[in-house]
Amino acid sequence: MSDIKTIDVKADIIETNDTYTKEVRAFLKEQGVFLINLMASPGAGKTTTLIRTINALKDRYKIGVMEADMDSDVDAKLVSETGAKVIQLHTGGSCHMDALMTIDGLKNLGIEDLDVVILENVGNLVCPAEFDVGANLRVMILSVPEGDDKPLKYPLMFSVSDILLVNKIDALEVFDFDIDKLKDNVTPLNENISIYPVSALNGDGFDDYIAELIRRIEDEGH
Numbered sequence: 131m132s133d134i135k136t137i138d139v140k141a142d143i144i145e146t147n148d149t150y151t152k153e154v155r156a157f158l159k160e161q162g163v164f165l166i167n168l169m170a171s172p173g174a175g176k177t178t179t180l181i182r183t184i185n186a187l188k189d190r191y192k193i194g195v196m197e198a199d200m201d202s203d204v205d206a207k208l209v210s211e212t213g214a215k216v217i218q219l220h221t222g223g224s225c226h227m228d229a230l231m232t233i234d235g236l237k238n239l240g241i242e243d244l245d246v247v248i249l250e251n252v253g254n255l256v257c258p259a260e261f262d263v264g265a266n267l268r269v270m271i272l273s274v275p276e277g278d279d280k281p282l283k284y285p286l287m288f289s290v291s292d293i294l295l296v297n298k299i300d301a302l303e304v305f306d307f308d309i310d311k312l313k314d315n316v317t318p319l320n321e322n323i324s325i326y327p328v329s330a331l332n333g334d335g336f337d338d339y340i341a342e343l344i345r346r347i348e349d350e351g352h
Protein backbone atom coordinates (compact mmCIF):
# COMPACT_ATOMS: atom_id res chain seq x y z
CA MET A 131 0.00 0.00 0.00
CA SER A 132 1.33 3.46 -0.90
CA ASP A 133 2.01 5.85 1.97
CA ILE A 134 2.37 8.84 -0.32
CA LYS A 135 0.38 11.77 0.99
CA THR A 136 -2.39 12.82 -1.39
CA ILE A 137 -4.52 15.92 -1.07
CA ASP A 138 -7.54 16.97 -3.05
CA VAL A 139 -6.32 20.33 -4.36
CA LYS A 140 -9.49 21.09 -6.26
CA ALA A 141 -11.65 20.58 -3.17
CA ASP A 142 -9.40 23.05 -1.33
CA ILE A 143 -9.76 25.63 -4.11
CA ILE A 144 -13.55 25.32 -4.10
CA GLU A 145 -13.66 25.49 -0.29
CA THR A 146 -11.57 28.69 -0.36
CA ASN A 147 -13.86 30.09 -3.02
CA ASP A 148 -16.87 29.47 -0.77
CA THR A 149 -15.43 31.71 1.94
CA TYR A 150 -15.15 34.58 -0.56
CA THR A 151 -18.66 33.84 -1.86
CA LYS A 152 -19.98 34.85 1.57
CA GLU A 153 -18.02 38.13 1.31
CA VAL A 154 -19.53 38.85 -2.12
CA ARG A 155 -23.06 38.26 -0.77
CA ALA A 156 -22.46 40.53 2.23
CA PHE A 157 -21.01 43.28 -0.01
CA LEU A 158 -23.95 43.09 -2.44
CA LYS A 159 -26.42 43.29 0.44
CA GLU A 160 -24.64 46.24 2.00
CA GLN A 161 -24.61 48.10 -1.34
CA GLY A 162 -28.17 47.09 -2.30
CA VAL A 163 -27.08 45.54 -5.59
CA PHE A 164 -28.53 42.49 -7.41
CA LEU A 165 -25.85 40.43 -9.21
CA ILE A 166 -26.62 38.18 -12.19
CA ASN A 167 -24.03 35.60 -13.31
CA LEU A 168 -24.49 34.96 -17.05
CA MET A 169 -22.82 31.77 -18.25
CA ALA A 170 -22.58 29.88 -21.56
CA SER A 171 -20.23 28.39 -24.13
CA PRO A 172 -18.17 30.67 -26.37
CA GLY A 173 -20.42 32.21 -29.00
CA ALA A 174 -23.74 31.04 -27.49
CA GLY A 175 -24.96 34.65 -27.43
CA LYS A 176 -24.01 36.06 -24.00
CA THR A 177 -23.11 39.55 -25.23
CA THR A 178 -26.11 39.78 -27.60
CA THR A 179 -28.42 38.68 -24.75
CA LEU A 180 -26.75 41.09 -22.34
CA ILE A 181 -27.27 44.07 -24.63
CA ARG A 182 -30.93 43.19 -25.22
CA THR A 183 -31.42 42.72 -21.44
CA ILE A 184 -29.82 46.07 -20.59
CA ASN A 185 -31.97 47.86 -23.16
CA ALA A 186 -35.09 46.27 -21.66
CA LEU A 187 -34.17 47.15 -18.06
CA LYS A 188 -32.23 50.40 -18.23
CA ASP A 189 -35.21 52.73 -17.72
CA ARG A 190 -36.05 50.87 -14.51
CA TYR A 191 -32.62 50.12 -13.01
CA LYS A 192 -29.10 51.57 -12.99
CA ILE A 193 -27.05 48.76 -14.53
CA GLY A 194 -23.39 47.83 -14.39
CA VAL A 195 -21.60 45.11 -16.36
CA MET A 196 -18.47 43.09 -15.66
CA GLU A 197 -17.11 41.57 -18.87
CA ALA A 198 -14.86 38.65 -18.00
CA ASP A 199 -12.61 37.34 -20.73
CA MET A 200 -9.28 35.60 -20.86
CA ASP A 201 -8.16 38.45 -23.15
CA SER A 202 -9.51 41.31 -25.37
CA ASP A 203 -12.07 44.02 -24.67
CA VAL A 204 -14.33 43.69 -27.72
CA ASP A 205 -17.44 42.77 -25.70
CA ALA A 206 -16.88 45.58 -23.16
CA LYS A 207 -16.67 48.17 -25.96
CA LEU A 208 -19.90 46.89 -27.52
CA VAL A 209 -21.77 46.79 -24.20
CA SER A 210 -20.63 50.28 -23.18
CA GLU A 211 -22.59 51.67 -26.16
CA THR A 212 -25.80 50.89 -24.19
CA GLY A 213 -24.80 53.51 -21.62
CA ALA A 214 -24.29 50.87 -18.88
CA LYS A 215 -21.29 51.26 -16.58
CA VAL A 216 -18.81 48.63 -17.82
CA ILE A 217 -15.56 47.14 -16.59
CA GLN A 218 -13.40 44.60 -18.43
CA LEU A 219 -11.91 41.84 -16.30
CA HIS A 220 -9.04 39.79 -17.69
CA THR A 221 -8.85 36.43 -15.94
CA GLY A 222 -5.22 35.88 -16.97
CA GLY A 223 -5.89 32.58 -18.70
CA SER A 224 -8.36 31.29 -16.13
CA CYS A 225 -11.45 29.65 -17.68
CA HIS A 226 -13.88 31.07 -15.09
CA MET A 227 -14.51 33.86 -12.62
CA ASP A 228 -14.19 33.01 -8.94
CA ALA A 229 -15.60 34.84 -5.93
CA LEU A 230 -12.35 36.68 -5.12
CA MET A 231 -12.09 38.01 -8.69
CA THR A 232 -15.75 39.03 -8.40
CA ILE A 233 -15.19 41.13 -5.27
CA ASP A 234 -12.23 42.78 -6.99
CA GLY A 235 -14.35 43.43 -10.08
CA LEU A 236 -17.30 44.87 -8.10
CA LYS A 237 -15.01 47.20 -6.12
CA ASN A 238 -13.22 48.42 -9.24
CA LEU A 239 -16.50 48.89 -11.11
CA GLY A 240 -17.87 50.95 -8.21
CA ILE A 241 -21.40 49.75 -7.44
CA GLU A 242 -22.67 52.30 -4.90
CA ASP A 243 -24.73 54.06 -7.60
CA LEU A 244 -26.04 50.83 -9.22
CA ASP A 245 -29.11 48.59 -8.75
CA VAL A 246 -28.15 45.61 -10.91
CA VAL A 247 -24.79 44.21 -12.04
CA ILE A 248 -24.52 41.56 -14.76
CA LEU A 249 -21.37 39.44 -14.99
CA GLU A 250 -20.65 38.00 -18.44
CA ASN A 251 -18.62 35.01 -17.31
CA VAL A 252 -15.87 33.41 -19.41
CA GLY A 253 -17.27 31.32 -22.28
CA ASN A 254 -17.27 27.78 -20.91
CA LEU A 255 -19.93 25.26 -19.79
CA VAL A 256 -17.73 23.56 -17.19
CA CYS A 257 -15.61 25.74 -14.85
CA PRO A 258 -18.05 28.65 -14.30
CA ALA A 259 -20.56 26.10 -12.99
CA GLU A 260 -18.11 24.91 -10.33
CA PHE A 261 -17.29 28.35 -8.93
CA ASP A 262 -20.14 30.11 -7.13
CA VAL A 263 -19.35 33.83 -7.42
CA GLY A 264 -22.07 34.79 -4.91
CA ALA A 265 -24.57 36.08 -7.48
CA ASN A 266 -28.27 36.47 -6.63
CA LEU A 267 -29.20 34.71 -9.87
CA ARG A 268 -27.48 32.31 -12.25
CA VAL A 269 -28.61 32.52 -15.87
CA MET A 270 -27.23 30.11 -18.46
CA ILE A 271 -27.59 30.10 -22.21
CA LEU A 272 -27.60 27.04 -24.44
CA SER A 273 -27.78 27.88 -28.12
CA VAL A 274 -29.52 25.72 -30.70
CA PRO A 275 -26.36 24.88 -32.73
CA GLU A 276 -24.78 23.33 -29.61
CA GLY A 277 -27.35 20.51 -29.52
CA ASP A 278 -30.10 19.27 -27.20
CA ASP A 279 -27.81 16.64 -25.61
CA LYS A 280 -25.65 19.14 -23.71
CA PRO A 281 -27.36 18.59 -20.31
CA LEU A 282 -26.15 14.98 -20.52
CA LYS A 283 -22.55 16.06 -21.14
CA TYR A 284 -22.32 19.13 -18.87
CA PRO A 285 -24.90 18.38 -16.14
CA LEU A 286 -23.51 20.66 -13.41
CA MET A 287 -24.16 23.87 -15.35
CA PHE A 288 -27.81 22.89 -15.79
CA SER A 289 -28.09 21.81 -12.12
CA VAL A 290 -26.82 25.09 -10.64
CA SER A 291 -28.62 27.56 -12.94
CA ASP A 292 -31.90 29.29 -12.07
CA ILE A 293 -32.81 30.25 -15.64
CA LEU A 294 -31.99 28.55 -18.94
CA LEU A 295 -32.24 30.60 -22.12
CA VAL A 296 -32.40 28.42 -25.23
CA ASN A 297 -30.97 30.94 -27.68
CA LYS A 298 -30.89 31.16 -31.49
CA ILE A 299 -34.36 29.66 -31.91
CA ASP A 300 -34.52 31.60 -35.17
CA ALA A 301 -32.09 28.91 -36.45
CA LEU A 302 -34.20 25.92 -35.32
CA GLU A 303 -35.03 24.90 -38.89
CA VAL A 304 -31.38 24.50 -39.79
CA PHE A 305 -30.39 22.32 -36.83
CA ASP A 306 -31.49 18.96 -35.53
CA PHE A 307 -32.51 20.39 -32.15
CA ASP A 308 -35.60 19.22 -30.25
CA ILE A 309 -36.78 21.55 -27.44
CA ASP A 310 -38.92 18.80 -25.86
CA LYS A 311 -35.91 16.47 -25.80
CA LEU A 312 -33.84 19.25 -24.22
CA LYS A 313 -36.47 19.74 -21.49
CA ASP A 314 -36.53 15.96 -20.88
CA ASN A 315 -32.74 16.08 -20.42
CA VAL A 316 -32.81 19.11 -18.10
CA THR A 317 -35.74 18.29 -15.79
CA PRO A 318 -34.08 15.32 -13.98
CA LEU A 319 -31.10 17.60 -13.21
CA ASN A 320 -33.08 20.62 -12.06
CA GLU A 321 -36.85 20.65 -11.77
CA ASN A 322 -36.96 24.31 -10.64
CA ILE A 323 -35.12 25.85 -13.58
CA SER A 324 -37.12 28.25 -15.78
CA ILE A 325 -36.63 27.56 -19.49
CA TYR A 326 -37.18 30.28 -22.11
CA PRO A 327 -36.67 29.65 -25.85
CA VAL A 328 -35.40 32.99 -27.21
CA SER A 329 -33.67 34.72 -30.07
CA ALA A 330 -31.27 37.36 -28.83
CA LEU A 331 -30.92 38.39 -32.46
CA ASN A 332 -34.56 39.33 -33.08
CA GLY A 333 -35.94 39.49 -29.52
CA ASP A 334 -38.39 36.57 -29.74
CA GLY A 335 -39.25 35.13 -26.32
CA PHE A 336 -37.55 37.93 -24.37
CA ASP A 337 -40.66 39.46 -22.76
CA ASP A 338 -41.28 36.47 -20.47
CA TYR A 339 -37.60 36.27 -19.51
CA ILE A 340 -37.43 39.98 -18.69
CA ALA A 341 -40.63 39.69 -16.62
CA GLU A 342 -39.03 36.92 -14.54
CA LEU A 343 -35.85 38.98 -14.09
CA ILE A 344 -37.88 41.94 -12.79
CA ARG A 345 -39.81 39.64 -10.45
CA ARG A 346 -36.58 38.16 -9.07
CA ILE A 347 -34.97 41.59 -8.62
CA GLU A 348 -38.08 42.93 -6.85
CA ASP A 349 -38.24 39.83 -4.61
CA GLU A 350 -34.79 40.80 -3.31
CA GLY A 351 -36.23 44.16 -2.28
CA HIS A 352 -35.04 46.35 -5.18
Ligand SMILES: Nc1nc2c(ncn2[C@@H]2O[C@H](COP(=O)(O)OP(=O)(O)OP(=O)(O)O)[C@@H](O)[C@H]2O)c(=O)[nH]1
Nearest residue numbers: 171172173174175176177178253297298329330331
Ligand atom coordinates in the same frame (compact mmCIF):
# COMPACT_ATOMS: atom_id res chain seq x y z
N1 LIG B 1 -29.01 33.48 -35.46
C1 LIG B 1 -28.70 33.97 -34.26
N2 LIG B 1 -27.46 34.39 -34.01
C2 LIG B 1 -27.20 34.88 -32.77
C3 LIG B 1 -28.18 34.96 -31.75
N3 LIG B 1 -27.61 35.46 -30.64
C4 LIG B 1 -26.31 35.69 -30.96
N4 LIG B 1 -26.07 35.36 -32.25
C5 LIG B 1 -24.81 35.47 -32.99
O1 LIG B 1 -23.87 34.56 -32.43
C6 LIG B 1 -22.55 35.11 -32.47
C7 LIG B 1 -21.97 35.13 -31.07
O2 LIG B 1 -22.77 36.00 -30.25
P1 LIG B 1 -22.19 36.69 -28.93
O3 LIG B 1 -23.33 37.42 -28.32
O4 LIG B 1 -20.95 37.44 -29.27
O5 LIG B 1 -21.81 35.40 -28.11
P2 LIG B 1 -20.97 35.31 -26.74
O6 LIG B 1 -21.52 34.14 -26.01
O7 LIG B 1 -20.97 36.62 -26.06
O8 LIG B 1 -19.51 34.97 -27.30
P3 LIG B 1 -18.11 35.02 -26.48
O9 LIG B 1 -18.14 36.20 -25.57
O10 LIG B 1 -17.07 35.15 -27.57
O11 LIG B 1 -18.02 33.71 -25.75
C8 LIG B 1 -22.71 36.51 -33.09
O12 LIG B 1 -22.45 36.43 -34.45
C9 LIG B 1 -24.19 36.84 -32.83
O13 LIG B 1 -24.71 37.74 -33.78
C10 LIG B 1 -29.51 34.49 -32.06
O14 LIG B 1 -30.45 34.52 -31.25
N5 LIG B 1 -29.69 34.00 -33.33
Ligand SMILES: [Mg+2]
Nearest residue numbers: 176177205250
Ligand atom coordinates in the same frame (compact mmCIF):
# COMPACT_ATOMS: atom_id res chain seq x y z
MG1 LIG C 1 -19.37 37.78 -25.36
